[in-house]
Amino acid sequence: MGNTESVSVQKRLARFRPEERPVVEGVFDKLQGGGAPSGAPGKTPAGNTLTLEMLQSSMGSVAPESMVRRVYQCMCSIDPGLAAPPAAGRSSSSAASGVGREQLVIFLADTLRGTAEERAPLVRAMAQRGAGPVTVVPCEQVAEFLEDLISTVVQIVVHRGRLQAWKPERMGDGSLGVKLLAEHICSELKPSDQGCDDSCLEDWIFRTPQVSLYLEMLVSEGLDVSLSGRPAPTLLPPCRDTPWKDLRCLLDLPSLMFLAPQLPDSYNAPWRLVFSTQLHGESFSRMVTGLTKCGPTLLLIRDTKGHIFGGFASHAWELRPKFQGDSRCFLFTVFPRLRVYTATGYNEHFMYLNQNQQTMPNGLGMGGQHGYFGLWLDSDFGRGHSRARPRCTTYGSPQLSEEEDFSLDSVEVWAVGKPPEPQEGEEGQGKRSILDMDPEAQAMMEMTGKTLHSQGLREPEEDQEQ
Template sequence: MDIRNFFKKDSNVCVYGPVTEESIMGNADSALVQKHLFRFRPEDRPAVEGVFDRLQGDMRTPARNTVTFPMLQSSMIGVSPESMVKRLFKCMCSIDATPTASGKVSASLASGVCREQLLIFLADVLRGTAEEQAPLVLAMSQVGERSKTVTIQQVTEFLQDLIFAVVQILVCKGRLQGWKPENMGDSSLGVKLLAEQMCAELKPTDQEVYDVTHLQDWIFRVPQVSLYLMMLVVEGLNVSLSVQLTHTPLPPCKDTPWKEFKCLLDIPTLMFLAPQLPDAYCAAWRLVFSTMLHGENFTRMVAGLTHCGPTLLLIKDTKGHVFGGFASPSWEVRPQFQGDSRCFLFSVFPRMRVHTSTGYNQHFMYLNQNQQTLPNGLGMGGQHNYFGLWLDSNFGRGHSRARPKCTTFASPQLSADEDFILDSMEVWALRKPSETEKDDEGTGKKSVLDVDPEVQAMMEMTGKTLYSQGLREPQDDQEQR
């Protein structure tokens, strides 16, 4: 599901109409709060208003009718690091909520967060636009005194705290969708890389500082910022709404032999890759090949990735660079280029980047075996002998010859060296194969070629004609049950 569509659909339900004097409840001082509350459904407003009393809990005193930092921290234990709680608290305290004759005033950090400030904060995070969320991000990115601008370093540090909190929520709240962090890569490194990648989407400025206008444009173009903030607030403050946040940063994962498998991916890397995929490819990820499980066997890899729908290839070279490609259609062994413009190349270490089609040519995917005149191996982008990503059929070696950039995807050299040595590789199928791709998969009788696709691939390599294809007996109704 496209995150932008999620926000668009949600805003159509909850955006309020014109506020009139008759529609405002309470005195003039509460008009701003009521205006923000009207963004929520009528049935959700009591739950939103109840957050303030719930945060105070047993710590509430007649002398101080505010939410203090210890109160907020108590609610978010196990959900967010203390540094992120401090950012939230400072942001809430900075909100202008009480109009006066001389203008607007805001509470100080020492006085805590009043009810009006909290309600405005909730409305802007959960139902606000990029324009309304930009001042919040500005406040949360600042460490010292308030300023009208922030540096790239400040935004990066804010994102690291936010992403770390989201990873903690996914783990502690059981939202992992079948992934096993203990059998995956280092999330702390992934947090830093994902924060840097998201910050790279900020448009450069002459002074290398960013104001609310710059942040507004950035939040609109990088909707994960809003999504992560929503997750943190909904889970950390236990906000129960009738329309719950249904989008998750992680794709589901099924049928992975975690007891024998150590994944190249980590949670933040999945959070980076999932939004890059086309909307149609949001089904459960299935591991169809791994050098750890199946060895360095090109024929076994071909048997795993062909006829299984869209796939994501992940490669690690012996110098630590991790990169790969997304293939939108099923792979086929043939001496021609295949694929479409939805394919892309990417890197995840030493930095996270995605490189999409330039439209310059149609050299998206190439997979070939047992040819004497054409290259034998797997390639994506570029041209013969100069692929953006190439894995030789002898396995173990490949290249990323993209100087200055790959013509198909405008990707730079992905591997540490132009010609690299493979350390490990994984292939993930991203949705169930269609009926035409199943190739007689099911409960009925199977040919030996179906039972062992490696045998089929070996026969094809030796030039054997598979006469049994197309000559199988039809299954009767009893056998199909």
């Protein structure tokens, strides 16, 4: 670019490593080479600007046309003499004249290495409809921009083969998932009465890292900017041994992109389907078999009214008449909105699983209390409830289902962590008394003064025989 480049461009190039700077500076020439041939309409003879057609040629395979136009509009709005796109915007003639080298470098630097303050005016420029002097954009326009951005990210994941063995064609409606994820992220906006200005967008970008992550993917993948310091992010967890031929997953790609980052950082094992009503039938016992001994799990439920919700269990489930788990557990909804509800600290009623008892509730519960769970599946499979008036005490969640008492349509259980290590002595469980497997029955017998005759008549453990 020589010595004529502006101070703002020089400062932005300094953000990149020495070996990365030629890559950034070379994007302009690469885009021109991928555009219309010399002398064709849309390419200036001098080759000093980029046209919309050139940008479309590079980004068209991974981004919808509406997103390409947003990027082009944003690039054209940048004044190389200023730190960011001016609040009043540039005239529409800027778009007609094309994008210059310095405008492109500033755009690349601010999207790939910029701060929330620097990215805010870029988002404003991409979100606004049409060119012209704009300082505030309505929330609806930000939501439309975000839908385009998320659609692009999903398309990149599919186009680049980063599905991690997930099958979009055997999953939920991705277009609906895009809208739900955009709505969730936009719910973090704190606009003024007039709408979203740069300070509002800066605060939003700072608090919602997905916006910056998706912007970086849009630019690095769409414009083919490969930087050694930023490997491509992994948005989907690996999926293993899933019988896709017989399964229609309750999740879609955007909802999976939403849920996966909610898990604790250490839970990065491949997801494994351990129960599905589509595959295993409507059996509580079969579900319990899938839940136990497989480590942390994600429970997904769809009721007969179409609501999709569930819970994350941080520990392996155990059949016992008392609460278990820890504060890493959470409840969530997928439809009609994407939300996560984490532990409030009010109590420790995180997980509950019981079966075949006469004096304690039989079923699976998360949050709340007996008879008033935030999420409950009855052992009489097919029924459940979500009671929260106004909120679940354990997770702060509202009613998850359409109706307080709901009927099941589908259930899935995904193992999402490493299975627990076998505990010492588990191999000898076959010799244990039935009372050991049923602590409630043992406690009831002791309370009524019954003598536990079998205590002294057991076969010795193998380690005691030696």
